[in-house]
Amino acid sequence: MYNTHDPQVLPIRDGVKPSCVVLPSQGQGSCLDYLAQRLPAISRATWQARMAQGEVVDELARPVQADTPLLCGLRLYYYRGVEQEPSIPFEAEILFQDEHIVVADKPHFLPVTPGGRYLQNTLLVRLKNQLGLPDLSPVHRIDRDTAGLVLFATHKHERGAYQALFRERSVHKAYEAIAPWNPAIAFPREHASRMAESSNFIRMEEVVGGANSLTRMRVLEHNAHWARYLLEPVSGKRHQLRVHMAALGLGLKGDGLYPVVDDAPEGDFSRPLLLLAQRLAFHDPITGEARQFVSRRSLGALPVNRG
Numbered sequence: 001m002y003n004t005h006d007p008q009v010l011p012i013r014d015g016v017k018p019s020c021v022v023l024p025s026q027g028q029g030s031c032l033d034y035l036a037q038r039l040p041a042i043s044r045a046t047w048q049a050r051m052a053q054g055e056v057v058d059e060l061a062r063p064v065q066a067d068t069p070l071l072c073g074l075r076l077y078y079y080r081g082v083e084q085e086p087s088i089p090f091e092a093e094i095l096f097q098d099e100h101i102v103v104a105d106k107p108h109f110l111p112v113t114p115g116g117r118y119l120q121n122t123l124l125v126r127l128k129n130q131l132g133l134p135d136l137s138p139v140h141r142i143d144r145d146t147a148g149l150v151l152f153a154t155h156k157h158e159r160g161a162y163q164a165l166f167r168e169r170s171v172h173k174a175y176e177a178i179a180p181w182n183p184a185i186a187f188p189r190e191h192a193s194r195m196a197e198s199s200n201f202i203r204m205e206e207v208v209g210g211a212n213s214l215t216r217m218r219v220l221e222h223n224a225h226w227a228r229y230l231l232e233p234v235s236g237k238r239h240q241l242r243v244h245m246a247a248l249g250l251g252l253k254g255d256g257l258y259p260v261v262d263d264a265p266e267g268d269f270s271r272p273l274l275l276l277a278q279r280l281a282f283h284d285p286i287t288g289e290a291r292q293f294v295s296r297r298s299l300g301a302l303p304v305n306r307g
Contacts, residue, residue, distance in 0.1 A: 007061070012128075012134045015128035025072055035047050057076070080114070082120075086121065086266055092107060093105040095296070100158055102152040105296055108145060140171075143275075145272070147295070150277070158286055164285070166236060173236075175233070175276060175277055175278055176230060181222040190215070190216050191214070193244065203258070215235075215244045
C-alpha cells in the first residue's frame with residue numbers, strides 16, 4: 001500500500017508543486033514504460049531526460065531511472081513542464097489578505113490553476129510566487145474566460161472549512177454579464193435545469209431530469225440591443241451561467257463556447273467573455289467575521305450596435 005500522505009520528496013519549484021502518479025499494484029516492465037503509456041502527451045524521450053536530471057522520484061525519495069523496474073503500488077513524483085507556454089499579459093489584483101485567506105480580482109483570459117498549456121501563467125502560481133505562500137490553494141474556481149473574484153485558503157488544514165461554505169451553498173455569489181436584450185423574456189426570473197457534460201467534453205448541456213442547477217437573474221440596465229444582467233448562482237455547476245443564459249437565447253457577449261463553439265485563436269485577447277464574478281459574501285468559518293468582497297473590474301458600457 002502506498003503512502004497516503006504527501007511525503008514532499010521534491011520541493012516546490014517556481015511556485016509549482018510536483019505532480020504525482022500512482023503506479024498499478026500489478027504489472028511488468030519499467031517505470032518509464034508505464035509513464036510513457038499512461039501519460040502519452042509527454043514523450044518517452046522527455047521522460048528519459050527528466051529521469052536523467054533527477055526530476056522523477058518515488059515516494060521514498062529514490063531517483064527513478066529509465067531502467068527502474070515498475071514500482072508496483074507506489075507513487076512517483078515529477079516536475080511538470082510546458083513547452084512554449086502562452087503569455088498572458090494581464091495581472092490580477094489582490095483585494096484582501098490576512099492569515100487565513102487571499103481574495104484576488106482576476107483578469108479575463110488568466111487560468112486559475114495549472115492545466116493544459118498553462119503553468120506559470122496561472123493565477124495560483126503567480127500568487128504563490130508573489131506572496132511566498134507555498135500552500136495557497138483555491139477554495140473555488142472560475143473559468144479562464146471569466147474575470148473577477150477568486151477566494152484562496154492560505155493553509156491546507158483550513159481549506160476544507162472554506163470549501164464547505166461553497167458545498168453547503170453558504171456563500172452569496174453575484175455576477176454581472178452583458179448579453180442580448182429581449183423584451184419578450186420577463187425579468188427578474190429563476191432558471192432551473194438539469195446540467196450534464198455533453199459529448200463535447202469541454203461543454204455542458206441541459207438534459208431531461210430533475211434540476212441540479214439554479215440561477216437567479218435580473219436586469220440592471222438595457223438599451224435596444226443589449227442588457228447588463230445580475231446573475232446569482234445558487235448552485236455551482238461548471239459553465240452554469242453561460243449555459244442558462246444561452247438556453248434563454250441570450251448567449252453572453254464574447255462567449256466562444258455557447259451557444260456554439262467559436263473560440264478565438266490563441267493570443268487573441270480582443271473578444272473577452274463579458275462575465276464578471278463581482279461579489280462574494282460569507283461568514284468566515286475560522287474567524288467568525290462577516291466577509292464581503294466586491295470586484296474593482298468593470299465590463300464597461302453597454303454596446304450600442306447589435307453585432
